Amino acid sequence: MSLSTPQSQLDEDRDRIVDSNDDEVLFCDEDEETAPQTTDILQTETAGATETEVWKVIIVDDEPSVHRATQLALKNFRFEDKPLSFYSAYSAEEAKQLISIDHPDTTFILLDVVMETNDAGLRVVRYIREELKNQHVRIILRTGHPGEAPEESVIVNYDINDYKLKVELTRQRMVTTAIAALRSYRDIITIEKQKQELTQALEHLQQTQNQLEEYAYMLEMKVAERTVALEKANQELYLLANLDGLTGVANRRCFDEYWQKQWQLLAEQQQPLSLILIDIDYFKNYNDRYGHQAGDECLQIVARTISNVLKRPTDLVARYGGEEFAIALPNTPLAGAQQIVQAIASEIGKLNLEHTHSPISNHITLSLGISCTIPNPNTSWKSAIAIADKALYQAKEDGRNRYCVFGEPSMPLVP
Numbered sequence: 001m002s003l004s005t006p007q008s009q010l011d012e013d014r015d016r017i018v019d020s021n022d023d024e025v026l027f028c029d030e031d032e033e034t035a036p037q038t039t040d041i042l043q044t045e046t047a048g049a050t051e052t053e054v055w056k057v058i059i060v061d062d063e064p065s066v067h068r069a070t071q072l073a074l075k076n077f078r079f080e081d082k083p084l085s086f087y088s089a090y091s092a093e094e095a096k097q098l099i100s101i102d103h104p105d106t107t108f109i110l111l112d113v114v115m116e117t118n119d120a121g122l123r124v125v126r127y128i129r130e131e132l133k134n135q136h137v138r139i140i141l142r143t144g145h146p147g148e149a150p151e152e153s154v155i156v157n158y159d160i161n162d163y164k165l166k167v168e169l170t171r172q173r174m175v176t177t178a179i180a181a182l183r184s185y186r187d188i189i190t191i192e193k194q195k196q197e198l199t200q201a202l203e204h205l206q207q208t209q210n211q212l213e214e215y216a217y218m219l220e221m222k223v224a225e226r227t228v229a230l231e232k233a234n235q236e237l238y239l240l241a242n243l244d245g246l247t248g249v250a251n252r253r254c255f256d257e258y259w260q261k262q263w264q265l266l267a268e269q270q271q272p273l274s275l276i277l278i279d280i281d282y283f284k285n286y287n288d289r290y291g292h293q294a295g296d297e298c299l300q301i302v303a304r305t306i307s308n309v310l311k312r313p314t315d316l317v318a319r320y321g322g323e324e325f326a327i328a329l330p331n332t333p334l335a336g337a338q339q340i341v342q343a344i345a346s347e348i349g350k351l352n353l354e355h356t357h358s359p360i361s362n363h364i365t366l367s368l369g370i371s372c373t374i375p376n377p378n379t380s381w382k383s384a385i386a387i388a389d390k391a392l393y394q395a396k397e398d399g400r401n402r403y404c405v406f407g408e409p410s411m412p413l414v415p
């Protein structure tokens with residue numbers, strides 16, 4: 001019972017609300033022993049109903065008669081085919097216990113303002129909204145005295161659903177109030193649920209997007225890895241297909257391909273194309289004398305030496321046979337080819353590679369055949385090679401360590 005409410009006024013209030021009118025709530029005194037207890041009513045109202053099949057309502061009031069009257073007023077009330085389930089608290093502390101621990105899913109609270117203190121009900125409001133952060137439960141403040149209005153700020157700031165004087169609580173008004181509160185609660189829960197579903201859907205979408213991005217990134221990485229591996233393999237294949245494994249210069253296949261292209265190109269341009277074929281003199285004797293490993297090293301040195309003499313990117317040296325090399329010199333007249341021959345002979349001479357089993361010298365020497373022609377598109381690219389080969393044969397015939405231009409007398413090399 002409120003300390004601020006005189007007993008006489010309370011009695012007056014109770015007397016005013018009579019049960020003769022079906023539309024009014026009975027607030028008059030009842031015999032405590034014969035009046036049905038809250039729990040009895042509860043059991044009657046919601047017998048057999050599970051928690052999810054009822055709307056939970058907490059009545060907070062220090063006057064037991066208010067509890068009984070409220071429940072009687074809403075006795076057969078149903079909303080969306082579900083009954084109410086009432087829970088009673090007679091003080092602010094009991095109210096806090098109910099809403100925080102026992103029934104946090106309460107739909108609305110009919111809350112007395114004046115109980116153990118003048119503002120006990122307002123403290124409960126603050127507790128629910130500020131401490132519990134429960135914004136769902138609808139709160140209907142009730143006071144028995146028109147002069148004891150709760151602070152306006154509380155109504156504004158704490159989402160109070162309604163504010164009623166107890167004298168207004170006729171049965172019809174109770175029903176209207178309950179319907180409004182339940183609708184509001186239902187809408188809030190629906191919106192909340194939709195918000196959660198939307199958040200979950202967004203999170204799921206974000207996750208999917210992240211997974212997709214991760215997958216795309218992994219795919220890109222894999223493609224990049226494969227591309228690098230493929231390029232490397234292609235390069236290795238190219239080298240395998242085009243380079244001589246021992247000396248590192250081009251192989252015969254590569255040379256022939258290059259020669260054909262240059263033949264066509266210079267036939268169109270009508271420019272000279274020179275070819276030098278080179279043979280290491282008495283190389284079989286070298287192998288016999290120094291062994292095949294030394295022979296391989298000799299081939300490597302000669303290949304490197306020839307490569308170093310060639311300066312233009314279009315000049316190409318290739319290992320053409322066992323100890324035979326070929327040089328393609330596009331856009332090179334005979335004089336230019338002869339200069340290259342002399343330069344190679346000079347560099348090989350400087351190396352002074354011992355060859356004691358050579359009948360013509362005590363070091364490595366070369367024989368060379370030259371062809372120089374302006375390619376004829378109607379003539380085979382092989383013709384120039386055959387001519388250079390004949391010139392080489394001539395140089396060998398004439399005693400080796402010399403070069404020969406086909407059709408001309410062979411010339412000894414000056415180291």
Ligand SMILES: [Mg+2]
Pocket residue numbers: 001002061062063112113114115
């Ligand atoms: Mg009170």
